[in-house]
Amino acid sequence: MPEFNIDQFKKTWQEQAIQPKYNSDEIRLMLNKSSRNYVKYILGISIAEFLVILGMNFYYIFLGDDTNSYLNILEKLGVKNNADLIADLSHLYFVLKVISLILTGFFVFKFYKNYKHIKIESNLTKLILQIIKFKNTVNYFILANVFLIILYTIALGIFASWALSNQNITLTHPTLVGFYVGLLLMMILSVVLIWVYYRIVYGIILKKLGKNLEELQKIELGQS
Amino acid sequence: MVISKGVPIFRVGIFGKKCYLRFCKFLRVLSIKEKVFSQLIKDNQGLIIKVSRLYTNSLEDEQDLFQEIVLQLWRSYDTFKGNSKISTWMYRVALNTAITLFRKKTKSPQTDELMDFHYPDFIEDDDEKQQQISLLYKVVKMLPNVERAIVMMYLDDLPYRDISENLGITEVNARVKMNRLKKTLKELMEKHA
Numbered sequence: 001m002p003e004f005n006i007d008q009f010k011k012t013w014q015e016q017a018i019q020p021k022y023n024s025d026e027i028r029l030m031l032n033k034s035s036r037n038y039v040k041y042i043l044g045i046s047i048a049e050f051l052v053i054l055g056m057n058f059y060y061i062f063l064g065d066d067t068n069s070y071l072n073i074l075e076k077l078g079v080k081n082n083a084d085l086i087a088d089l090s091h092l093y094f095v096l097k098v099i100s101l102i103l104t105g106f107f108v109f110k111f112y113k114n115y116k117h118i119k120i121e122s123n124l125t126k127l128i129l130q131i132i133k134f135k136n137t138v139n140y141f142i143l144a145n146v147f148l149i150i151l152y153t154i155a156l157g158i159f160a161s162w163a164l165s166n167q168n169i170t171l172t173h174p175t176l177v178g179f180y181v182g183l184l185l186m187m188i189l190s191v192v193l194i195w196v197y198y199r200i201v202y203g204i205i206l207k208k209l210g211k212n213l214e215e216l217q218k219i220e221l222g223q224s
Numbered sequence: 225m226v227i228s229k230g231v232p233i234f235r236v237g238i239f240g241k242k243c244y245l246r247f248c249k250f251l252r253v254l255s256i257k258e259k260v261f262s263q264l265i266k267d268n269q270g271l272i273i274k275v276s277r278l279y280t281n282s283l284e285d286e287q288d289l290f291q292e293i294v295l296q297l298w299r300s301y302d303t304f305k306g307n308s309k310i311s312t313w314m315y316r317v318a319l320n321t322a323i324t325l326f327r328k329k330t331k332s333p334q335t336d337e338l339m340d341f342h343y344p345d346f347i348e349d350d351d352e353k354q355q356q357i358s359l360l361y362k363v364v365k366m367l368p369n370v371e372r373a374i375v376m377m378y379l380d381d382l383p384y385r386d387i388s389e390n391l392g393i394t395e396v397n398a399r400v401k402m403n404r405l406k407k408t409l410k411e412l413m414e415k416h417a
Binding site: 004005006009010012013014015016018020021022023024025027028030031 | 258259261262263265266269270273274290291294295298353356357360375378379380381406409410413414417
């Protein structure tokens with residue numbers, strides 16, 4: 001073997017043929033690994049919260065029976081529980097449950113339709129837009145449930161006052177106020193809990209995703 | 225195009241149509257940027273593949289390093305303003321990523337491990353050339369990390385000024401190191417040829 005000289009190898013080294021391994025799409029996928037993960041978390045959490053609320057809705061629609069507990073409260077206010085009252089309350093619950101069911105059914109349909117559109121392998125831009133659309137459905141679903149809570153509270157409040165006036169019961173001022181304030185507090189508490197949940201879960205993830213996207217935006221501004 | 229501080233994704237959609245539209249516009253522009261960048265990487269991937277191959281011992285590690293280098297290049301894309309050559313910028317980022325990141329992960333390869341090292345992506349070249357390149361990879365991979373980088377840039381004809389800048393050493397130091405490396409490589413070649 002002739003004496004080795006690295007300079008003789010330069011040409012061979014530079015001319016080594018390397019087969020391209022990645023196409024543009026594969027390279028684009030590499031760019032957004034971390035952003036993609038946050039987006040996936042949002043998708044996962046959206047699915048989870050949709051399923052939880054869906055489960056709760058189904059539970060109340062098909063299994064839950066709040067008639068008795070509400071009748072007990074009314075009894076404490078002095079309302080006599082006769083067959084008519086029970087039937088009326090059952091009708092009211094039935095109507096509220098049908099409204100919940102229709103609403104839930106509509107959202108299940110929308111949810112499935114948007115979910116089918118999501119393609120994890122599409123580029124980050126498309127993926128984020130798909131997820132935003134999907135997330136919006138979940139947002140509306142949660143918003144609709146908040147309205148349902150308010151609707152339930154109002155309906156039950158009206159029913160109580162209707163039952164009271166029907167049986168000619170005049171409540172003392174503090175008891176009546178206590179009842180309505182309790183009802184109102186319950187409603188506010190439910191709404192606040194949902195709000196707090198939103199701030200915590202999405203606050204953290206979106207802050208991180210926002211940071212990643214800001215980083216990308218900086219590049220954007222630096223180049224333009 | 226400016227979007228309000230912290231991408232307002234929280235308010236996107238039902239939280240404000242204006243924000244949503246701005247966000248969409250931002251994403252569209254970003255998409256174009258991604259396209260340009262990925263084309264750039266695609267056209268110059270040979271360089272990144274060479275670096276990845278020099279600093280890893282398995283195909284899986286090689287792919288991981290390739291991805292990490294691409295990510296680092298994307299992050300430093302704004303510092304590259306076309307003042308320097310693309311290849312110089314790519315070298316700097318790729319080698320620094322390989323040296324700092326994979327120093328911890330992979331131990332220096334043992335001579336035995338290199339015997340069955342494979343090069344699946346080489347296009348069938350004539351035999352002699354192929355053998356020379358395989359041998360070159362084999363011996364260069366026996367060198368410590370920084371020395372590997374110096375030899376690679378030297379083989380690719382980068383001027384000493386660029387070599388020293390990319391590694392953060394003085395030009396004189398780079399020359400001295402390369403002269404010593406020539407001797408080391410000669411010994412290794414003779415031993416393993």
